[in-house]
Amino acid sequence: MKLELKNLSYTYSGGTTFARQAVDDVSAxxxxxxITGIIGHTGSGKSTxxxxxxxxxxxxxxxxxxxxxxxxxxxxxxxxxxxxxxLVFQYPEYQLFEETVAKDxxxxxxxxxxxxxxxxxxxxxxxxxxxxxxxxxxxxPFDLSGGQKRRVAIAGVMAMRPPILxxxxxxxxxxxxxxxxxxxxxxRYRDQTGxxxxxxxxxxxxxxxxxxxxxxxSDSRLLLSGSRDEIFKNxxxxxxxxxxVPEVTHxxxxxxxxxxxxxxxxxxxxxxxxxxxxxxxxxxxxGATGC
Amino acid sequence: MPFIETKNLSFTYTDxxxxxxxxxxxxLSFEKGEFVAILGRNGSGKSTxxxxxxxxxxxxxxxxxIDGKSVHAELxxxxxxxxxxxxxxxxxxxxxxxxxxxxxxxxxxxxxxLGIEPAEIRRRVDEALEIVGMTDYAxxxPHKLSGGQKQRIAIAxxxxxxxxxxxxxxxxxxxxxxxxxxxxxxxEKLNREQGITVLLITHNMDEAVRADRVVVIDxxxxxxxxxxxxxxxxxxxxxxxxxxxxQATELAARLELSGVPLTPxxxxxxxxxxFNT
Amino acid sequence: xxxxxxxxxxxxxxxxxxxxxxxxxxxLTLLYIVTIFFANNLITVAxxxxxxxxxxxxxxxxxxxxxxxxxxxxxxxxxxTVLNLFxxxxxxxxxxxxxxxxxxxxxxxxxxxxxRVTALLAGTTLLISYTTSPIALTxxxxxxxxxxxxxxxxxxxxxxxxxxxxxFIPTLIEETDKIMSAQKARGADFETGSLLSRAKALIPIxxxxxxxxIRRADDLATAMECxxxxxxxxxxxxxRLHYSLRDxxxxxxxxxxxxxxxxxxxxxLPAFLGI
Numbered sequence: 001m002k003l004e005l006k007n008l009s010y011t012y013s014g015g016t017t018f019a020r021q022a023v024d025d026v027s028a029x030x031x032x033x034x035i036t037g038i039i040g041h042t043g044s045g046k047s048t049x050x051x052x053x054x055x056x057x058x059x060x061x062x063x064x065x066x067x068x069x070x071x072x073x074x075x076x077x078x079x080x081x082x083x084x085x086x087l088v089f090q091y092p093e094y095q096l097f098e099e100t101v102a103k104d105x106x107x108x109x110x111x112x113x114x115x116x117x118x119x120x121x122x123x124x125x126x127x128x129x130x131x132x133x134x135x136x137x138x139x140x141p142f143d144l145s146g147g148q149k150r151r152v153a154i155a156g157v158m159a160m161r162p163p164i165l166x167x168x169x170x171x172x173x174x175x176x177x178x179x180x181x182x183x184x185x186x187x188r189y190r191d192q193t194g195x196x197x198x199x200x201x202x203x204x205x206x207x208x209x210x211x212x213x214x215x216x217x218s219d220s221r222l223l224l225s226g227s228r229d230e231i232f233k234n235x236x237x238x239x240x241x242x243x244x245v246p247e248v249t250h251x252x253x254x255x256x257x258x259x260x261x262x263x264x265x266x267x268x269x270x271x272x273x274x275x276x277x278x279x280x281x282x283x284x285x286x287g288a289t290g291c
Numbered sequence: 292m293p294f295i296e297t298k299n300l301s302f303t304y305t306d307x308x309x310x311x312x313x314x315x316x317x318x319l320s321f322e323k324g325e326f327v328a329i330l331g332r333n334g335s336g337k338s339t340x341x342x343x344x345x346x347x348x349x350x351x352x353x354x355x356x357i358d359g360k361s362v363h364a365e366l367x368x369x370x371x372x373x374x375x376x377x378x379x380x381x382x383x384x385x386x387x388x389x390x391x392x393x394x395x396x397x398x399x400x401x402x403x404x405l406g407i408e409p410a411e412i413r414r415r416v417d418e419a420l421e422i423v424g425m426t427d428y429a430x431x432x433p434h435k436l437s438g439g440q441k442q443r444i445a446i447a448x449x450x451x452x453x454x455x456x457x458x459x460x461x462x463x464x465x466x467x468x469x470x471x472x473x474x475x476x477x478x479e480k481l482n483r484e485q486g487i488t489v490l491l492i493t494h495n496m497d498e499a500v501r502a503d504r505v506v507v508i509d510x511x512x513x514x515x516x517x518x519x520x521x522x523x524x525x526x527x528x529x530x531x532x533x534x535x536x537x538q539a540t541e542l543a544a545r546l547e548l549s550g551v552p553l554t555p556x557x558x559x560x561x562x563x564x565x566f567n568t
Numbered sequence: 569x570x571x572x573x574x575x576x577x578x579x580x581x582x583x584x585x586x587x588x589x590x591x592x593x594x595x596l597t598l599l600y601i602v603t604i605f606f607a608n609n610l611i612t613v614a615x616x617x618x619x620x621x622x623x624x625x626x627x628x629x630x631x632x633x634x635x636x637x638x639x640x641x642x643x644x645x646x647x648x649t650v651l652n653l654f655x656x657x658x659x660x661x662x663x664x665x666x667x668x669x670x671x672x673x674x675x676x677x678x679x680x681x682x683x684r685v686t687a688l689l690a691g692t693t694l695l696i697s698y699t700t701s702p703i704a705l706t707x708x709x710x711x712x713x714x715x716x717x718x719x720x721x722x723x724x725x726x727x728x729x730x731x732x733x734x735x736f737i738p739t740l741i742e743e744t745d746k747i748m749s750a751q752k753a754r755g756a757d758f759e760t761g762s763l764l765s766r767a768k769a770l771i772p773i774x775x776x777x778x779x780x781x782i783r784r785a786d787d788l789a790t791a792m793e794c795x796x797x798x799x800x801x802x803x804x805x806x807x808r809l810h811y812s813l814r815d816x817x818x819x820x821x822x823x824x825x826x827x828x829x830x831x832x833x834x835x836x837l838p839a840f841l842g843i
Contacts, residue, residue: 042437042467044599056749064455094743095750097775107772111755120440142779146333156754173383173464175332177533205538213460244468247497247538250555253483255562269538283566342773380794387787390795392578392702392735399806401621401795412806430580434738448795 001163002068003030003053003196007240008062010048015216022048024220025062030164030198030213037192037211037228038200041242045092045220049089050166052084053198066164083112086162092153092168093146099129100151101144102137108160117279119159126159129192147178158189165189165199169208183210205246208232208267216243232267248272292359293320294456294488295378300353302339302453302511312510313339316353320467323455326482326489328519332533336511337492341346342492344370344378356453376405380469383439383461386434392445395420395429400511401452412451419447423477433556439470448479456488457481463495475501485553496523496537501528507532524551576598576654578701585627585699592815596822597695603826612832613680613687619825620691627714634698645682652678656770702734704807711809724800732788740781748775810812 010023013240023045026135030036038134040046042282051057053064055071055078063070064081071081086108092228098104102123109119130151136144141152154170170186171179183206201207207214207228214231216224226229229236235245245267252266252275262279266272292422300316312365313336321327331337336428342348343355346362355362357374366374378399382388389512395416420426423443433441436535442462449457459478475498491502505522505527507515509532515522521534526544530536536544539558540551548565552558580586585593607613624631658673696705710727717723720796748758751772758769 002381033673041469053751055650081754081756089746089750089753092750094780095747095754095772095776097772097779108754109757111757160755175533176535224406242469247555247558248542251539251558251562252556254559257522258559258563260566269541269545272542276546280566281667342790347790347793368798372798375794375796380781380791381790382787384784385788386739387784388791390735390788390792391731396701396806400792400797401805403804404796404798406802406804408626409804409806409808412804432578432738433735434742452796470637537578 001196002032002065003236004028004065004068005049005053005163005175006065008049008052008059008064009060010045010052011060012048014207021220023052023059027062027221028215028222028225028287030196031269033190033194034212035090035186035199035206035210036196036215038198038215038217039202039204039207039243040217040223041136041202044215044217045167048202049217050168050198052089053164053166054087055081056087071195083160084162085164085166086160087164088154088157088167088170090172091150092156092170093149096141096149096153096156099140100138101132103138103139104141104152105155105159110155114158121154122159122161126155129157129189131181131188147174147181150174150178150182154182154185158264162195164196164198166200168200169202170199170201171201179206186210203244204238204244204267207250208246218243228267229265230263235264242285245274293356293443294319294325294358297343298354298356299345300355301351302343302348303351305382310395312317314343314512317503317508317511318353319506319516320490321456323488324482324486325504326479326502327491327506328499329490329492329506330494330499330522330529331492331508332494332536335509336461337508339492339511340348340508341492342527344458345378346374372405376452376485377455379452379454379457381442381445381449381457381459381462383464385438385445385465389441389448390446391435392432392434394431394433396442398447398451399432399566401448405522407450415451416447417452419449419451422450422480423447423547437470438466439473442470444475446474446477446481450485450487453488456490458490458492458494459500462491463493465497471495471557473496477551494534500537507534507554519553520551523553579627579629579633579698580701581628581699583626583628583699585623585695587814588699588818589809589811589815590700590704591712591809591810592818593695593700594705594708594712596641597692599822599826600691601688601828604684604691605741606830608833610676610680610683612829613683615829616831617683617687617690620687620694623694629698629771634694636692638686639695641685641689645685648685649678649682650820652681653708664763666731700780703731704809706730706734709808724803728800731754736781739754739784740777743780744773744777747773 005026005028008023008026012022013022020256026049038046038049048057050060064072066081066084069077069170071077074105085093096104098107105123105126106119109122127137131153132148136148144152154167157165171182174182178209186197187210189195199211203206211228214228216231216238217223220238223241225236232245232249235249238245249267249268252262252272256262256264261276266275298401300314301316303310305311317340329337336373341347343350349364354359358377360374362374372519376537384390385447387395390400398416398419399412402415420429423446425440427444428436433444452525463474465476477502478491480488482544490499493499500519502519505517505519506513507522515525526536528539537553539555540553542558543561546565550561604616607616624634647812650704653670653674656674656677657669660672661669662672705728710723734765756769756772758766
């Protein structure tokens with residue numbers, strides 16, 4: 001399913017404060033079946049942007065097109081959009097409420113008015129996506145560890161099998177293993193259902209590892225958008241708006257400054273290793289002929 | 292004599308049906324003025340360790356000595372308060388540790404509990420806000436501040452009690468990169484300029500690198516203890532414990548470079564050396 | 569959205585009203601309420617309402633905000649007005665249309681009732697919630713009620729509870745908003761269906777909210793303990809309250825104003841304005 005944003009703007013009129021433009025004229029196309037990252041620091045408008053993508057917030061102007069249809073065109077389309085675009089908020093574990101994990105995961109499918117059999121299948125399937133032990137399904141969600149709770153909450157939205165799944169900071173506060181488990185689950189969901197996954201984050205390292213396309217938000221506007229390679233070429237611009245490029249990118253740019261001929265789109269340790277080995281081999285060849 | 296010393300410290304959560312051991316015979320000592328990072332996965336027992344040091348929990352076994360005073364069950368309220376004053380705590384969730392509806396009133400909360408003279412409280416509050424760089428926000432409402440600002444207020448509230456040591460229990464985990472940078476800058480400043488002993492509990496490697504010493508806890512046991520360079524040299528062991536290392540360190544390990552670079556610049560130096568051999 | 573609720577929120581500032589001692593503001597508010605009930609004709613009620621709105625610039629609060637805070641009460645005001653309009657059968661009959669009878673007394677009574685409610689709300693919110701920090705207010709209450717400590721009333725504990733409640737109301741409101749959005753994103757429907765099904769739809773909001781409130785309470789208790797909180801004994805305060813000349817002046821002005829209003833009870837006013 002194709003998701004397209006056309007000149008989206010949102011102004012908060014907020015009771016006591018002055019009107020504030022949270023999103024300003026953003027247009028973008030989210031590629032079907034991609035893992036797309038939306039990055040920006042707190043207050044850059046990224047959270048407001050994703051809440052418009054599934055119709056929780058109504059834009060002040062502009063359109064959100066799902067396969068070419070504006071989701072705000074009528075009430076029914078809007079309600080359908082909620083099911084087509086699944087949204088997982090930050091710290092989703094705070095929304096768990098059912099007696100058992102299985103029931104909690106099944107809450108969304110139940111609201112979709114699916115049959116009990118279908119709900120059961122979806123629940124198992126979603127638990128598998130996020131790598132949740134099936135033995136946990138009968139437990140109370142409140143007895144789980146933090147990382148497990150997070151995965152239950154994400155499974156709760158996956159069980160609705162949205163063609164587009166959006167997550168706001170899905171891994172925040174988790175340790176490296178916990179992060180891996182979450183992102184692994186998201187990749188599995190995309191690979192097995194062909195859905196589009198949109199990840200909102202302020203961690204450039206996670207973006208570098210998992211996002212194929214990236215939108216960069218800054219000061220309510222879309223600063224950059226494109227493939228991961230294209231985005232990471234702009235390391236200096238990213239730093240200037242307060243985003244942190246991965247350490248390894250800093251390391252490579254330091255070497256480039258020192259005159260080494262290295263590519264400008266390295267953002268993972270694996271990539272850096274390969275590039276440095278290649279350069280070392282090249283330097284050795286040149287050294288050999290030079291003598 | 293170390294400022295804080297624990298000997299064979301153990302703790303077991305007493306849940307009726309299944310008692311869960313969280314800490315096993317942890318023996319550690321921290322000198323005055325040290326900046327120590329305590330590294331471990333979620334659920335490794337590092338937060339329990341913090342709660343024991345602040346007398347929120349009581350050890351199942353083993354001893355704790357703080358500034359020469361030993362911690363035991365028969366301490367009077369005055370003695371407990373005196374110990375808590377020495378070791379301040381800053382917690383993870385910035386929202387759940389601010390008591391008052393005005394920033395400066397919140398900072399004053401600790402000294403007020405200690406029964407300090409109003410004029411002296413005023414002086415301490417102003418100074419604490421100055422140290423964390425929040426003087427301009429003295430009359431603001433905490434719930435309208437950013438996460439990083441709230442944490443700095445929480446830090447000011449602890450500094451105003453003039454502690455010798457501050458324990459940060461994953462105080463940056465819920466913050467964005469900007470908030471994290473603000474808090475880390477404050478933490479370093481407290482250690483370098485105010486001479487406050489800092490125990491920083493975290494699972495973030497970039498923060499641990501900035502400490503003088505890193506202690507790795509896993510499964511309730513001390514697994515490693517040394518300078519950041521000594522600890523991060525053990526890349527494979529850390530990965531096995533479910534932790535990460537700085538990217539420069541990981542890259543150097545993959546390329547089998549000599550030395551343990553911790554920062555991008557050190558990494559670049561190591562790579563350059565490697566090119567020249 | 570829930571965030572728009574401004575009733576009972578403090579606006580930091582440095583105006584004359586902000587600077588008054590909270591205890592004085594409490595006293596003045598009590599006196600103001602008493603005066604409202606003393607006012608027995610449309611003119612005095614109108615003066616009282618006007619006086620409340622004169623406090624707006626004095627407290628440096630934007631007029632828009634004050635009017636907005638009154639908005640949720642428009643139905644109550646409308647209801648009492650309509651009720652009085654049709655039920656009071658004093659004075660001259662002005663309308664006689666089938667079952668609708670409107671008397672002049674009804675109009676006067678309805679108008680003054682609407683003004684009274686407005687004056688009551690505008691005056692108290694301005695004097696108390698908008699210009700007094702909740703902590704100053706609780707301090708004021710605590711000090712005013714501290715003689716009760718002698719008869720073992722836990723005044724400090726009540727004040728502390730109030731402070732914490734005030735501190736966490738905005739946080740919990742924000743949280744409710746967030747949980748509602750999250751459950752809506754999972755297809756929960758709070759707007760349609762029978763009363764029972766709508767009540768049931770609230771479970772996914774209340775349980776997480778409750779769980780979170782307990783967790784916050786637990787965290788806060790630990791944090792307070794770590795900051796050496798051990799009840800009210802031996803505790804000092806950074807800001808001690810003391811009355812200044814300003815407070816005395818405010819009291820004198822108000823007493824004069826009150827005397828004037830009460831005097832108007834006996835003023836030779838046109839009878840039809842009486843209520």
